[in-house]
Amino acid sequence: MNIQNVTVIGAGSMGHQIAMLSALAGFDTNIHDVNEEVLKQARHKLNKIMDKWVGKDKISMEERDRAFEKLYFTTDLEEAARHADLVIEAVIEKLDVKQDVFEKLDKAAPDHAGLATNSSTIVSSLIADVTSRPDKVCNMHFFFPPLVMDCVEVVKGEHTSEETARLAMDVCKRMNRTAVLLQKEISGFIANRILFAIQKEAMALYEDGYADFKDIDKITRKALSHPIGPFELMDLSGIDVGYYVMLQQYAETGDPKDKPSKTLVDKVEAGELGKKTGKGFYDYHSRI
Template identity: 65%
Template structure:
């Protein structure tokens, strides 16, 4: 199967990543189904997409007709079986926990067509671990989009030892079809490329903050002014979700058993307090006050 042959794509999970990935596919003219078990999550996703696309129309990024056409290609449902029973390609975008992802892949194996290809949008977990739940490892890969997917022009496509070249090239072709730059990783490694580099930066930033060398705001300022980063590591954690960072660190710890891979105490404290970043109004920075960060 070639990317041009893909008639229907299903996105599992309507969270901050899933609904925007679904919109990318719909904007490309692909019949797209966005599935989530939570009806409220689907309603919120639809409202966010309508608001975002209306802004795009006002900024002349797309026409009103293009927006309406895209929404005509987008279908939302809580019915998992209905979402996948006639799909060609599935992108899983649920919470960054291996047990939950494996459960999704078990259900996909049961209800999706035998020829369907499965991709995980996991930002850290290699697809071979998730593929254990299905009996088609050659048709499984990672497609790691970056947040926010409607803005960020990069997708890490990752092969396991069992991923076929046809599957990898299909995923790369879909990236091209939806207007994103796909980069193919020939081997699996936890965290892939971008996040491994980011983890190293974030870990060092957290060490410097917790040891009292500088305030987190000043560490962000140095990264922005001296290293020319568009956003500092603490502000980036707020943007991505501090809980996402916590889950990623915990998954690495489960794999290595190395206490050094556990989330930093400050991260754990934020998660326990429910201060997860922009999505909760407070993380490292306070977004509930006028202007936020």
């Protein structure tokens, strides 16, 4: 299929950057969010990022302006999806919310349009059945932050057609992103299953009093050569994101080991969600 129009649903930390990747690739791109203020913030953030790219000679001013000309912001989902050849959903990591979005997209998007979820853990087979086009549904898992991270996990469920998987891979290539195709589904995919294993062990060591979270981060950086430690990464990606992922995994498995730890629950209840709120494990107000 000749993809010309891409729609991104959700203008949060992932969605607005995925939309800019799409616009930079030359696709006419609609970015939708139910909240007008979130759309305004998304535009502001993208302006700052692209201005930095121009300043660092990563792109020209002409390329920057051309990308913004391809980018349309709207709170109207039907308008956003009306001409889409591919829709990428990037809303909160809650299954019921995603199912509701896909049910609406199935009615709003053209019959030929592919529907992808950017979920970091929820497999698309849990979503596809609410649509009349399960063969056109797949996962396209971009990594945070999408404008920096050169990897996308494209996950093909039993319901996903070869054509849809090829379409997702081709779009990633045009976005200048390295796509890896997973031939069958597994919750959490590849990268996050490895990452969550590290984070769970780090949290257990911290809660059992073996070391302070700052020292666990330090050991991870210095001894294992990770660019940042597990607690720093939780702060960067959003503690609530990991919390909802674990809730979803627990709902699927029923295994108590998959439940969020007490520390994560306390952080979410206190509104200490990481860098985006100014405080998580670390206090970012003092770092400004």
